[in-house]
Amino acid sequence: MRFLTITLLLLTIKMMGQEEDVPLDSIQELEEVEVTATIKKKIETAMKMNVSVDEFLASSDDISFIKRGAYAWEPLLNNMGMERSTITIDGMHIFGACTDKMDPVTSYVESNNLASVNITSGQEGSSHGATIAGNVDLKSKSTPFSMQSNWTGSYQTGFELNNKQFYNQGDIAYSSRNFVAEGSISYRSAENYSDGNDQEVDHSQYKKFNTSIGLAYKTSDLSSLRVDAIFDVAKDVGYPALPMDLWLSRAIITSATYKQFFQEGMVKAWDTKVYYNAIEHYMDDTTRPENLVHMDMPGWSTTYGLLTKLHLSKNRFNSEIQLNAYDNLSIAEMRMYPQDRSERTMFAYSWPWVTTQYAGFSMNNSLEVSEEGELNFGGSLGVNYNHSKYVDFNWIFYPGAPQEKTRWLPSLYTGYKQQVNQFDFSIGIGYGHRAPSVSEGYGYYIYNSFDRYDYIGNPDLKNEVSYELNASAGYSNEKFSLGVNVNYFYIQDYIIGRILSLGSPMNYQSVGVKGYTSLDYATLFNFSLNSSYAITHDLHWNGTLAYARGLDDDKGNLPFIRPLSYQTSLHYQSGAFGFQTTLNGDLEQEHYSPEYGEDLTPAYTILNLSADYTFKLNNYKTVLQVGAENVLNQYYSTYADWGNIPRMGRNFFASLQINF
Amino acid sequence: MKVFNLVITVIFITGMMSCTLDKTDYEAELSAVVTDEHEFEEAASFNSNGYQINLEALNGTLFKGYNELRFNITETASNQAVQNAEITFLPIRRDADEEAYSCPHGYEVTYDSTNDYYSSYAVFDYETATDASWEYYFSITIDDETFTVLQEITVEPQPNMNLNMTAFTGNDGEQYYIALIAPKSPSVAENELIAGIYKYDRPEAEIGSFPDPSQFSYSEVQNATLFLDPRMPEPSMGNHSSPNNQDLTQGDDGLYYGVVNYTMTGNWTLNFILQSSNGDVIKGTEVPTDFTPGVEGERGELHIDILF
Numbered sequence: 001m002r003f004l005t006i007t008l009l010l011l012t013i014k015m016m017g018q019e020e021d022v023p024l025d026s027i028q029e030l031e032e033v034e035v036t037a038t039i040k041k042k043i044e045t046a047m048k049m050n051v052s053v054d055e056f057l058a059s060s061d062d063i064s065f066i067k068r069g070a071y072a073w074e075p076l077l078n079n080m081g082m083e084r085s086t087i088t089i090d091g092m093h094i095f096g097a098c099t100d101k102m103d104p105v106t107s108y109v110e111s112n113n114l115a116s117v118n119i120t121s122g123q124e125g126s127s128h129g130a131t132i133a134g135n136v137d138l139k140s141k142s143t144p145f146s147m148q149s150n151w152t153g154s155y156q157t158g159f160e161l162n163n164k165q166f167y168n169q170g171d172i173a174y175s176s177r178n179f180v181a182e183g184s185i186s187y188r189s190a191e192n193y194s195d196g197n198d199q200e201v202d203h204s205q206y207k208k209f210n211t212s213i214g215l216a217y218k219t220s221d222l223s224s225l226r227v228d229a230i231f232d233v234a235k236d237v238g239y240p241a242l243p244m245d246l247w248l249s250r251a252i253i254t255s256a257t258y259k260q261f262f263q264e265g266m267v268k269a270w271d272t273k274v275y276y277n278a279i280e281h282y283m284d285d286t287t288r289p290e291n292l293v294h295m296d297m298p299g300w301s302t303t304y305g306l307l308t309k310l311h312l313s314k315n316r317f318n319s320e321i322q323l324n325a326y327d328n329l330s331i332a333e334m335r336m337y338p339q340d341r342s343e344r345t346m347f348a349y350s351w352p353w354v355t356t357q358y359a360g361f362s363m364n365n366s367l368e369v370s371e372e373g374e375l376n377f378g379g380s381l382g383v384n385y386n387h388s389k390y391v392d393f394n395w396i397f398y399p400g401a402p403q404e405k406t407r408w409l410p411s412l413y414t415g416y417k418q419q420v421n422q423f424d425f426s427i428g429i430g431y432g433h434r435a436p437s438v439s440e441g442y443g444y445y446i447y448n449s450f451d452r453y454d455y456i457g458n459p460d461l462k463n464e465v466s467y468e469l470n471a472s473a474g475y476s477n478e479k480f481s482l483g484v485n486v487n488y489f490y491i492q493d494y495i496i497g498r499i500l501s502l503g504s505p506m507n508y509q510s511v512g513v514k515g516y517t518s519l520d521y522a523t524l525f526n527f528s529l530n531s532s533y534a535i536t537h538d539l540h541w542n543g544t545l546a547y548a549r550g551l552d553d554d555k556g557n558l559p560f561i562r563p564l565s566y567q568t569s570l571h572y573q574s575g576a577f578g579f580q581t582t583l584n585g586d587l588e589q590e591h592y593s594p595e596y597g598e599d600l601t602p603a604y605t606i607l608n609l610s611a612d613y614t615f616k617l618n619n620y621k622t623v624l625q626v627g628a629e630n631v632l633n634q635y636y637s638t639y640a641d642w643g644n645i646p647r648m649g650r651n652f653f654a655s656l657q658i659n660f
Numbered sequence: 661m662k663v664f665n666l667v668i669t670v671i672f673i674t675g676m677m678s679c680t681l682d683k684t685d686y687e688a689e690l691s692a693v694v695t696d697e698h699e700f701e702e703a704a705s706f707n708s709n710g711y712q713i714n715l716e717a718l719n720g721t722l723f724k725g726y727n728e729l730r731f732n733i734t735e736t737a738s739n740q741a742v743q744n745a746e747i748t749f750l751p752i753r754r755d756a757d758e759e760a761y762s763c764p765h766g767y768e769v770t771y772d773s774t775n776d777y778y779s780s781y782a783v784f785d786y787e788t789a790t791d792a793s794w795e796y797y798f799s800i801t802i803d804d805e806t807f808t809v810l811q812e813i814t815v816e817p818q819p820n821m822n823l824n825m826t827a828f829t830g831n832d833g834e835q836y837y838i839a840l841i842a843p844k845s846p847s848v849a850e851n852e853l854i855a856g857i858y859k860y861d862r863p864e865a866e867i868g869s870f871p872d873p874s875q876f877s878y879s880e881v882q883n884a885t886l887f888l889d890p891r892m893p894e895p896s897m898g899n900h901s902s903p904n905n906q907d908l909t910q911g912d913d914g915l916y917y918g919v920v921n922y923t924m925t926g927n928w929t930l931n932f933i934l935q936s937s938n939g940d941v942i943k944g945t946e947v948p949t950d951f952t953p954g955v956e957g958e959r960g961e962l963h964i965d966i967l968f
């Protein structure tokens with residue numbers, strides 16, 4: 001309980017809450033820009049005020065998840081996985097070190113060091129690197145400078161009964177005229193959860209420690225320098241859907257940012273960041289005595305990067321020009337132990353020291369054509385270079401494949417938004433390339449426990465090319481709003497695994513070998529409908545309906561496509577009391593893909609309830625929340641639960657949040 | 661500002677922190693059981709008739725299996741290298757009953773003028789033991805003067821399983837030998853697989869005075885095909901195999917060339933089927949191709965085990 005002690009220590013530091021207006025001077029502009037970044041949506045959902053990053057993302061219509069357990073869900077943006085989207089932290093590229101996708105980038109942050117999450121769909125997200133599905137940018141907290149010395153902070157604690165999850169989170173910030181220091185610390189631990197049949201799901205426990213520190217120094221009236229670091233450790237994490245667990249995963253994410261603002265001229269701001277992050281990931285199968293083979297599977301991922309951005313503005317024209325460069329080295333090893341441990345171990349690389357270097361130049365522009373109309377356009381051109389140090393591994397399946405590969409990745413998009421009275425409409429198109437991921441290009445016998453095949457990367461894969469259409473229409477008045485969003489992707493040379501007639505499995509659970517190949521094309525259609533209605537001043541209703549359809553070039557179903565899903569929620573506020581209830585579920589997954597190990601997932605409906613009470617504790621704003629998830633204790637698993645592992649049954653939770 | 665600098669330094673140092681577990685040193689991993697030292701060194705040296713004869717072999721040692729041999733002859737008096745000698749050599753093994761046997765070898769030693777040495781080979785099928793002692797019979801002719809040399813040698817056990825050999829009686833009743841020559845130090849890669857395939861020539865002539873080379877004659881098997889199916893015998897590997905292997909066919913130098921892919925380090929079995937130039941199977945059986953986790957891989961009738 002070392003972490004708890006540290007948290008408490010931090011909290012005993014005397015704090016003063018001051019939020020007075022500061023006198024105007026030349027730093028005003030600097031503050032304005034930074035303040036806008038912090039007033040975005042808080043990291044909480046309609047149901048819960050203290051959520052994990054995964055739970056928070058799950059509340060977005062655009063994001064669904066592949067779940068391999070209770071921890072580190074793999075986000076799907078527009079029903080596309082990690083290869084097709086970019087996930088960044090303040091624009092920084094970070095790549096997980098697990099060949100089995102146990103560690104999406106989102107697993108290395110914590111809700112109390114994030115300010116907001118920016119989700120950009122499709123090619124509009126290409127300024128953060130080549131993408132098909134879009135970008136998820138996790139914005140870390142950044143406290144602005146203030147005229148008077150000022151301490152702020154908050155503390156959250158809570159527990160969840162089902163899996164005996166306890167968490168303690170604290171964050172604290174000091175800001176003054178020219179110096180800001182802030183930090184956060186968080187520790188969560190959970191035991192196995194139980195499903196709707198009150199059966200314990202083995203290997204679903206986790207422990208996560210996360211801390212961050214940020215220091216900013218105002219170097220002049222219009223410039224500042226900031227350094228940030230996040231340190232994250234996950235230990236003893238179970239993945240019930242996988243044949244292995246995690247012994248330790250550790251990430252250190254650091255950056256230094258220099259910002260310069262300009263009062264005159266077209267250039268308004270210049271923002272430059274250098275960053276470094278290193279991830280190590282060690283899986284553990286000693287917790288699974290049923291495994292026939294003991295394996296060590298460590299992975300490492302190290303990234304250096306540079307990001308520099310100019311913000312231009314003139315009259316009705318706004319533009320952001322960005323240069324984005326990074327260098328990543330991904331290494332994954334596997335060592336299998338023979339049954340007679342005195343014999344020689346068997347070693348191979350699952351990622352044979354694969355370097356990815358990317359440099360991209362991008363532009364996002366918006367032009368206000370009129371009071372009601374806005375034109376957005378932009379694009380990027382990136383160069384992506386891959387190098388496989390131990391290319392011999394790749395040559396086993398693809399003899400003579402090049403050790404190095406350079407790809408050009410262009411992207412273009414444009415969109416137009418128009419407001420007509422209480423209606424708004426938008427339409428947009430996009431075109432973009434992406435390079436194959438490390439696993440798709442250079443992976444070697446990566447076991448996929450979903451379809452039970454060993455996957456082999458192909459260094460000669462073509463770029464995946466996306467042609468995208470999107471449109472939205474909405475109506476809103478004071479009490480009611482309704483919005484429809486659709487997008488359609490035609491993805492040429494869609495990369496997916498196909499059974500190889502070559503070779504034989506290496507992992508004992510495997511049934512064969514699949515190689516990443518390009519389909520001629522695949523199509524993806526996403527639809528969502530949102531509505532809200534203020535029934536009375538205190539009673540609000542919210543509803544969402546989402547549907548997606550993904551087809552390959554043979555009109556077969558793509559895997560992990562969400563069936564028709566819905567969510568409806570009611571929120572009632574009465575003075576200091578708030579009540580909310582949500583009902584959400586998926587219909588039957590008719591369009592499943594047996595080829596990729598999917599089967600028909602039945603429909604389910606989940607009911608959640610929560611209530612909160614806000615009061616003053618020693619003059620500090622305090623919120624207490626209690627609630628229950630899956631109130632009806634339904635036994636279910638969703639279309640994207642790896643290996644159909646059941647989700648959590650009825651769960652009571654309570655949390656307390658104190659703001660200083 | 662001082663604090664600021666300090667914190668930056670701390671962050672920098674933290675960032676540079678080493679990993680919890682070390683990465684595997686791949687080069688060291690590959691040389692864990694197979695040393696990569698393959699230098700020709702002197703294995704024996706002897707004087708006779710005013711000449712000094714040096715014998716070089718890999719690492720200066722003769723091993724069971726295929727040995728490439730290099731000779732140098734120097735005239736002791738003038739210290740001049742002799743390049744025009746005619747050399748024949750015959751390795752003889754005697755068992756406990758003093759019965760004499762030989763093994764596949766290059767009887768006629770040829771001079772390699774580009775590299776300035778005489779070269780030959782021997783495929784020792786037994787290592788030196790109480791019931792197996794080896795000796796060389798050299799016959800050297802220099803300027804029409806012939807002399808013979810008898811030299812005792814020691815054949816060590818083969819420490820490198822990648823140079824293993826097998827001797828067997830073919831379905832045609834003949835005695836055959838297959839010896840691995842390369843890769844000496846394989847890696848997880850496409851490896852060029854080189855093997856020598858030899859056969860004992862049954863003597864037709866009467867036994868002459870010992871050592872009668874006609875009684876100990878071996879030849880390279882011509883135009884055969886050696887079909888290859890590499891598999892990992894380890895039970896947990898479930899009879900794992902690799903793709904893109906190529907069967908061995910004879911090259912211009914008489915040796916057999918093919919490709920073996922090793923998908924990971926460890927124990928492998930090279931299952932062979934030896935087929936003669938007219939298509940008859942001399943030896944070898946197909947092995948099951950099923951993936952059978954937990955069961956030790958079945959080996960074919962003709963196979964060589966390797967390890968790296």
Ligand SMILES: [Cu+2]
Nearest residue numbers: 098100102283
């Ligand atoms: Cu992992």
